[in-house]
Amino acid sequence: MAFDAFRQRLGAIIGGFDAAQSHRRMRGFRASRAHVNTLIAASGETITARARWLVRNNGYAANAVDAFANHVVGDGIKPSSKISDATKKEELQKLWLAWTDEADAEGLTDFFGLQRRAAREVFLAGEVFLRIRSRRVEDGLTVPMQLQMLPSEMLPLDLTRQMPGSGSIRQGIEFDGIGRRVAYHFLRRHPGDLTDPGLVGETVRVPASEVIHILDPVEAGQLRGVSRFAAAIVKLFTLDLYDDAELERKKTAAMFAMFITSPAPETALEPADEDLEVEPGQVVRLDPGEDVSTPATPDSGSTYEPFQYRTLLQIAAALGVPYGYLTGDTAKGNFSNTRIALVDFRRRISAFQHSVMVYQLCRAVWTRWMDMAVLAGTIDLPSYAADRRQYLACDWLPTKWDWIDPAKDAAAEILQIEAGLKSRTQAIAERGYDAEQVDREIATERQREAELGLDFRRPGSPAQAAGKTGDEDQNAGNGANAKDRSEDEDDGEDREPRPAGDR
Template structure:
């Protein structure tokens, strides 16, 4: 009895910090002792698997498209702060024309591959073109010590002060048709933008946003396929005839063949001891479907989406729950917008773009004038209204109370307040249609 009590006591006793303890329950658990190295080692496999699930599974595709559209939406607006309104409009339109073609592919790359690289190509005559590169085109196999503290890690070159000074780029992306192997080209850091979410200090390359759910996504897709095949097979209703004496159990036709056709209203008289049973397809399907829904919720949580956004299933959603989930998703999306798209892509791209145009003689080159061209604000894409009437009423009240400005509200809708005021002015000045006499 004492021995049993000691076992129970050891099972339920808790002391110290369990996360740092040992025991059988921690056997086989994954640990990250060197996250910088381990994320780098896992980058290639997770990227390739995420790309396959993106193209081959409905949920994988949905995750990438939802998160990418949340990052860039219908497009970002550049709002130059130049004092000349005409110059502001020209700069905004020219910059958006440069960035618009690559914004959505870039966002897909950030989510699916974990990172995106944009090479800033300056051609003859000062032509400027941002070129989106495949992630593996920055040579992930190139790692070596350059001496005196400088080094190359996975194609990215650092100096002794741990600053990125260059990227080593393959001439062709791996797998490109007719590509030939050649040494990587060293591209200065000022001509390359690297967009990725840093998970750990010292992390060099990005990790796919699907990493937390890749294994579960694959298992979930295989389970769904298995259930579908099971249902297709089970739907072929099968009858089993039990005939103890071998007399065909009343199913023998006049010509001696077996007639087991199922016809509406048919009556069969079976001899004593014989019976017929049928398979029952679809048993347990409801429980399996509910289990898959639970897996979908875990997958949604792992990638920062709501269950409704991941599956498109609004059957259990109501207005309050949908709004709470959407607000939480927007909070994370806005953080990624500001820290990735604006800070790592748009702002450095704008500065490089204006500098190149100034060097090409397209913009004034005096320090004062160039500072006016460097000044810019970016307006993220707005979110669709959930409850237009109540939200507009709340915004109007906030503006009247001095809690918000018109510019803040308009920017939150993804609009440029200058464009909005111009449109309103045109509406005011537009002559009213002449009344048609009765």
């Protein structure tokens, strides 16, 4: 404490950064110097619980999660093996596609559905775990392996202790003496699931080689994830309360009733046991001498929508989701502003796809899946142990972005290919497909069309010109030249002679 007081006095004398001063404007700004792991241990469970509550009960929060997951995964982040043998590559890709339908240990979705659920959990809870489940060959799976998804709550944040020797457990993760993750200590039952008859609080040790921990760390040394809602929870919740209050005020203001006061009857009325509840359009008769007064309910006026808009902009910035995706409101921006927001958002999504989803999830699953496929004899890859790195080489292709004007984007892409600024392989990969597979499909279609006498290619397109023989091209060219000559001869009197090079 003495040192902190000395440092504050020294800062006041030297000056420099206003952000570090303790003057009147910054007196209430007391930032914690605790590491992010300490903060997560103290508040992580509460933040995650509140984020889940908002997604279940707040439309903006639910919309933000869906928008993020849909853009990150789309139809799926798909692999394209780099095996040079085209036959082996096609066999491997077919085997992978067949296995994706069996990937989920719960049987609720396929591998690409697991990707989407993982993206949702990382956005909502900051992290998610996938446990690799090895299966028996007699289970009848294409490759004897499945994935079990475990939410963040299954790994207790308060499980921290020193292990015998040089190891330790920190926030449910076991480390060895040099800081490598060696195991995860999961709860056998979700702490909030009362329908599970499992033992409460009992943990099981799972080797780190069997667990895929997916998170997007924001600080160096961070062990567990933090919800993307952390910076937006307060404003989302209070804005929800504000909207509810406005709705109640409008409801109260809409109440219209008539009160009639008549002379005293011969027999006094019995006093009512309950408070009088007024409904819209109701006519209420009061006893003599009774009166009713209601407080004035002022209208929200012209400030309601601008205030709500600015608050939602802050929430969108905190969540990293464009305003239009958060609210579904497309009337607040023009085409240029919307496109700028989408470009920035999609750059963020692309960074998350490659640094988190591909690096942590897809590569780990692909590596384990390849090993299991070879060990189970499902596929034969010669010298796999010696050339394992070459066999594991793979490109992961996200779903292509959809723009507002796809015709212009396609035309621009064709111009880039023709100018040599990009290749067809790159263009096809950006659409989420494998170029070699697409070329094989096109060749197969061309062959089938030729056998049936069909041609669905656009007249004059490069694809159609490439499908003609040399004689056909020459005849077409001669026909075009003859037509040009005929046109020149028809109106030659009105044309000036052209240089020979223009003919």
